[in-house]
Amino acid sequence: MDEHNEIGRTRDALVQSVMARGRTLRRRRYAVLSATALAVTALVAGGIAVAAHDDGGKVRVDSPVSPSSAGPVDSTTSTTTTTPPATDSTTGSVVTQPSGPPGASTTTDDRCHNSYDPACGPFHWAPVPQSTISVVFSPARPVVGDTVTMMVTVDGLTMLGPSGVRCDSNSQFPFAFDDVGCTWTYHYSLCFPPPQDPPRYGLWDPPPASPLHWVWSVRSVVTGPIPPSGNVPWDVGVELDCRADSPYQQIPEASGVLHVDPAPSTSTSTTATTTTTTG
Amino acid sequence: MVGGDESFEADFDEMFRRAQRLACRLLGDPSRADDVAAEALARTYAHWRKVAGYEHREAWIARVVTNLAIDEMARLRRSVVTGEHLTDEVSEGAVLRVALAQALRSLPRRQRDAVVLRYLADLDEAHVAAALGVSAGTVKTHLHRAVARMRSTLGPGFDPSFTEF
Numbered sequence: 001m002d003e004h005n006e007i008g009r010t011r012d013a014l015v016q017s018v019m020a021r022g023r024t025l026r027r028r029r030y031a032v033l034s035a036t037a038l039a040v041t042a043l044v045a046g047g048i049a050v051a052a053h054d055d056g057g058k059v060r061v062d063s064p065v066s067p068s069s070a071g072p073v074d075s076t077t078s079t080t081t082t083t084p085p086a087t088d089s090t091t092g093s094v095v096t097q098p099s100g101p102p103g104a105s106t107t108t109d110d111r112c113h114n115s116y117d118p119a120c121g122p123f124h125w126a127p128v129p130q131s132t133i134s135v136v137f138s139p140a141r142p143v144v145g146d147t148v149t150m151m152v153t154v155d156g157l158t159m160l161g162p163s164g165v166r167c168d169s170n171s172q173f174p175f176a177f178d179d180v181g182c183t184w185t186y187h188y189s190l191c192f193p194p195p196q197d198p199p200r201y202g203l204w205d206p207p208p209a210s211p212l213h214w215v216w217s218v219r220s221v222v223t224g225p226i227p228p229s230g231n232v233p234w235d236v237g238v239e240l241d242c243r244a245d246s247p248y249q250q251i252p253e254a255s256g257v258l259h260v261d262p263a264p265s266t267s268t269s270t271t272a273t274t275t276t277t278t279g
Numbered sequence: 280m281v282g283g284d285e286s287f288e289a290d291f292d293e294m295f296r297r298a299q300r301l302a303c304r305l306l307g308d309p310s311r312a313d314d315v316a317a318e319a320l321a322r323t324y325a326h327w328r329k330v331a332g333y334e335h336r337e338a339w340i341a342r343v344v345t346n347l348a349i350d351e352m353a354r355l356r357r358s359v360v361t362g363e364h365l366t367d368e369v370s371e372g373a374v375l376r377v378a379l380a381q382a383l384r385s386l387p388r389r390q391r392d393a394v395v396l397r398y399l400a401d402l403d404e405a406h407v408a409a410a411l412g413v414s415a416g417t418v419k420t421h422l423h424r425a426v427a428r429m430r431s432t433l434g435p436g437f438d439p440s441f442t443e444f
Contacts, residue, residue: 015291018317019284022324029325166420235416239424253416 112202120202125247129206131156133252135236144222144263150234150256151217157209158241158248165216166237206247212240222260232258282328295320297337297400298344304399305348307376315351319344338410341400342392345383352380382432390425393418398439 112120131154138149152165216238234256241248298319302312322343323330330336383391389411396407397418408415426439 011292014295014317015288018291018320019287019324021318021321022327025322025325166416166423235414237416237420239420251417251420253414 115202123200126203129157131252133254135254135256143261149219154214158212164239282331315347335410345395382429390421393421394425
């Protein structure tokens, strides 16, 4: 009993100690925020004073445009499309400008465009390049013994080209593209980010890239037996431009369901071939 | 009340247990793991009004624990370099920890978050995906690439279940 009470006291002491430390951290954070707010207020007041002086006594304060008011969100996605919001290249109009990381500067000031100034906030690419992906099975409704082709098509922009394809199926169905060639391939020497010295801040233009139209396919023989539903769900992801600092480092993903019909007899072997076309 | 002292105290034991376990796996030292877990929860409490409402706050805490542990291992690295207060047995483990910290630190943030949440905090892939706001497939991709990269740093025998650590 005494031991139990002792443990309880120790636990309570720990909780109180942690909360006391947390309050100290919170006060410190508020102090920093207050000091920052005061500094910003002083700067704005100074700016207004200068504007009033320069503009014949007329006070004008321009507010930066927040990303959320920049325009409607692009909703042109489908089950086979991954679209990080970006510029609509066909019309040239901005469909969606992705917001930067928390705390990112929202100013459109050129000083914070491709900047090395820490005052410009966290580094981020803008616009984020857009890509689309689709997966198609052929034939669409195979029977056991058929050879099925899964074709993955990716369109977008890249500097290096796709670095790998991943296929997943939660089905226990013994018909597995991922066993027969639908696996990641790597370009290790290219995937490590180059050193960034000095570090970048604020909004940066993505570097020049080439259009990508990439078609990849894999064939496999349906071996059965088939689960009662006959549906085999597939998820496919393609990694574009594996370098960590590349704006084209995306993993567009697509999902598809292959419906397999039963057949009187089933094969026991699985074969596959892989073809790649890059355009 | 969500975000109040009562809810923090009510959830403290579970949060501390998870934080301590993760810190211990990263640091290999229960005593220092206690300190890191306590500091992580102090930081959690400092942001409790916000964090209490997070659906996956364990992921938030895990990230804090990881960053603190990596800092702690950086201090350990200085000890290893200078050879301060280290016996042979301790120094062997310390070198391993330092290598782990460096390998984790070298990962892109998303990959590091995925590795920590999946393999060190033992969340399942669906949970990790929800916590990071990505699909389960993307989590798999991040894990696959992170492990490949850690193997290139720590050696081909590196086990993503971190059994060595």
